Amino acid sequence: MEATVVETGTEGKTWGGGHRPLKASYGKMMMWFFIVSDSLTFSGFLAAYGFSRFKFIDSWPIADEVFTHFPFLHGVEAPMYYVAFMTFVLIFSSVTMVLAVDAGHKMQKGKVTLYMFLTILGGIIFIGSQAWEWKTFIKGDYGAVETKGGNILQFLNTEGERVALADFATKLPGAIQSQSESEGIWFETGTSAPTYTFEEVKTGFMANENLLVRTGYLNEHGVPTVLSREESIDKLTNEGLMVVEGANLRHNEYGPPLFADFFFFITGFHGFHVFTGILINIIIFFNVILGTYERRGSYEMVEKVGLYWHFVDLVWVFVFTFFYLV
Amino acid sequence: MAHDNHKLAIFRGAWTFKSNQSKIWGVFIVLSIITIIEVVLGIIRPEFLTDNTFLAMRLLNWVFILLTIVKAYYITWDFMHMRDELPGLRRAVVWTAVFLIAYLVLILLIEGDYIYEVYNNGYIKFDF
Incomplete structure (x- = not known):
């Protein structure tokens, strides 16, 4: 569609407009501008994560011990395998995207359709995996005790294996229990109670001689410190405050609350980008099927949405490094 | 193009x-x-x-x-x-991002390390 064109009479002169010194179309330039500003947003988040991590450098959780699950392999320790799988899915969907752009340059409508479809499929698999990752993270693993100072105490047996709260907490009579609306005359919903109270965990801990406490503080090898039995009892009775199971924005059983906050915020913001990327890809996909770009004589729109999709992949490469590896 | x-x-x-x-x-x-x-x-x-x-x-x-x-x-x-x-477009995108991000990361990490030192040297009691 031709927009109204205003002639200035200075075309052809150096400062008269109409020059394209960067040899890139308007739409592509604007996509690059957007990508630069969005990458600054993401680096702001990741730098804030680095700031908080340096602030708690000696008590930050080790990602290997937090993300150890793989779907359908319950109870198998699989550190980072699932995140590696997610990374491959996203890189591969980037490959199919760039193949679609390449086919678009050659005006091959059928190939563009196929590769766009595969790209959308990869995006959906990735975002589904991220939802599963969130679910596992929120549900938690072993459970822990939070101290008055906001630190996390985890439990080990003498062989150095993690022990879940359910394995040793003793049920005490008269402990809190969850009620539902059908049981009361006057009912207000509150936060859901943890499965065990702090008193129950403490009693169970005292009764089991072979249990030890592990603090979040890392020793000189970068491994969390394990206390002796006496130190453990002392720490738990004097500083223990509440039971934490899983993760939310205020408490998490893995370490400082900021760890979970940044996890939700950064992977959530990235997941939102993947989600919008899938939506834009679907719109372009239908335009390809309808032959819009065939009639226009150029598949440049595929290239522009491709830039965005690769950017999402690029961000994930950094999130993967700083959340799961470093 | x-x-x-x-x-x-x-x-x-x-x-x-x-x-x-x-x-x-x-x-x-x-x-x-x-x-x-x-x-x-x-x-x-x-x-x-x-x-x-x-x-x-x-x-x-x-x-x-x-x-x-x-x-x-x-x-x-x-x-x-x-x-x-073209080199012009490449530099406009890459250099802008690289310099701004490097500066931001450097300054925030130094600041984070400083706060860790303040906590660690006992001026503020935060683990009680």
Whole structure:
């Protein structure tokens, strides 16, 4: 569609407009501008994560011990395998995207359709995996005790294996229990109670001689410190405050609350980008099927949405490094 | 517009492809190998990399960051076709982002380390 064109009479002169010194179309330039500003947003988040991590450098959780699950392999320790799988899915969907752009340059409508479809499929698999990752993270693993100072105490047996709260907490009579609306005359919903109270965990801990406490503080090898039995009892009775199971924005059983906050915020913001990327890809996909770009004589729109999709992949490469590896 | 005149050499010309499609698959293989190295290192955590530090950071973390930047280079240069753009556009995008991000990260990490020192030296009691 031709927009109204205003002639200035200075075309052809150096400062008269109409020059394209960067040899890139308007739409592509604007996509690059957007990508630069969005990458600054993401680096702001990741730098804030680095700031908080340096602030708690000696008590930050080790990602290997937090993300150890793989779907359908319950109870198998699989550190980072699932995140590696997610990374491959996203890189591969980037490959199919760039193949679609390449086919678009050659005006091959059928190939563009196929590769766009595969790209959308990869995006959906990735975002589904991220939802599963969130679910596992929120549900938690072993459970822990939070101290008055906001630190996390985890439990080990003498062989150095993690022990879940359910394995040793003793049920005490008269402990809190969850009620539902059908049981009361006057009912207000509150936060859901943890499965065990702090008193129950403490009693169970005292009764089991072979249990030890592990603090979040890392020793000189970068491994969390394990206390002796006496130190453990002392720490738990004097500083223990509440039971934490899983993760939310205020408490998490893995370490400082900021760890979970940044996890939700950064992977959530990235997941939102993947989600919008899938939506834009679907719109372009239908335009390809309808032959819009065939009639226009150029598949440049595929290239522009491709830039965005690769950017999402690029961000994930950094999130993967700083959340799961470093 | 960079129609059908892609630059087909990577690794500074050491590896030249016959077509743009085979270049895409070549870059995919490079990215996959780097990711596999990262994951294997992340699981094994070799002791000489975790126990030695450079500029107050473990060597392993430097390796991860370096490999990430290599990956970012190939995604930007080959998947986003930065290799085929004019130097002006490339510099406007890459230099702006790199300098601003490097400055932001440097200043925030120094500040975070300072706050850790303040906590650690006992001026503020935060673990009670």
